[in-house]
Amino acid sequence: MKLTVLGNTGPYPGPGGASSGYLFAAADARIALDFGSGVLANLQKSLDFTDLDMIICSHLHSDHIADLFVLRYALQEQGRQLPLYVPFAPSLDLASLYYKEVFQIKKITEKLELTRGNLQLTFKRLKHPFPDFGTKITDGATTFLYTGDTCYTPALDEFATGVDVLLCDAAFLEDNASDKHLCVKEACEIANKAGVKTLILTHLSPAEDPKKYLEKGKRHFKGNLLVTEIGKTYDIKALADL
Ligand SMILES: [Zn+2]
Numbered sequence: 001m002k003l004t005v006l007g008n009t010g011p012y013p014g015p016g017g018a019s020s021g022y023l024f025a026a027a028d029a030r031i032a033l034d035f036g037s038g039v040l041a042n043l044q045k046s047l048d049f050t051d052l053d054m055i056i057c058s059h060l061h062s063d064h065i066a067d068l069f070v071l072r073y074a075l076q077e078q079g080r081q082l083p084l085y086v087p088f089a090p091s092l093d094l095a096s097l098y099y100k101e102v103f104q105i106k107k108i109t110e111k112l113e114l115t116r117g118n119l120q121l122t123f124k125r126l127k128h129p130f131p132d133f134g135t136k137i138t139d140g141a142t143t144f145l146y147t148g149d150t151c152y153t154p155a156l157d158e159f160a161t162g163v164d165v166l167l168c169d170a171a172f173l174e175d176n177a178s179d180k181h182l183c184v185k186e187a188c189e190i191a192n193k194a195g196v197k198t199l200i201l202t203h204l205s206p207a208e209d210p211k212k213y214l215e216k217g218k219r220h221f222k223g224n225l226l227v228t229e230i231g232k233t234y235d236i237k238a239l240a241d242l
């Protein structure tokens with residue numbers, strides 16, 4: 001199981017950067033987690049977009065879905081369709097995602113369970129102004145969780161328990177209990193409580209130096225700490241065995 005960072009900032013990309021997007025790859029699966037601005041270009045450095053099996057969007061804020069609106073042209077040109085899992089948000093018109101029916105749009109709920117090869121995927125509603133779902137992926141031996149965007153919620157404590165590698169919203173560098181995002185300290189506390197082996201901080205501010213996230217996180221997290229870097233590929237199994 002490998003995770004490649006395609007975009008890691010929010011709510012917009014910095015110079016040459018990209019907002020949220022990750023490629024989760026295993027023997028039988030090529031799954032994009034979120035698809036923000038700049039993600040399609042970065043994806044194609046390691047994978048032909050027609051080789052994707054599915055896209056899962058944590059929620060429908062633009063910094064997590066922007067490149068779907070150009071990927072739809074690319075898919076149409078190739079005559080391809082792609083499953084797209086999204087939580088529905090009552091306030092957002094999804095009509096433009098139905099363009100030429102290139103996306104097979106399916107709704108994420110807590111009841112949804114997906115199987116792909118030897119992977120199982122489950123979902124949990126977290127807490128954010130738009131409905132956001134965390135995605136948990138396991139092969140039975142190693143478990144990975146991506147939060148999408150969330151502030152603190154006991155649902156995340158519960159969902160993160162038993163997770164080996166946690167890719168977590170840590171939008172705020174300074175301590176800040178907000179109703180939108182986690183701060184670095186909160187992300188670390190959740191990971192400590194859940195017994196996570198490796199915590200990867202993401203949804204970084206394009207205005208901040210990523211090193212500051214690492215410095216801050218190291219003061220609070222007891223395990224192995226990483227900060228996302230675009231283009232980096234992580235071996236999830238290796239990070240779970242530390
Ligand atoms: Zn975001």
Ligand SMILES: [Zn+2]
Binds near residue numbers: 059061128130149
């Ligand atoms: Zn958001």
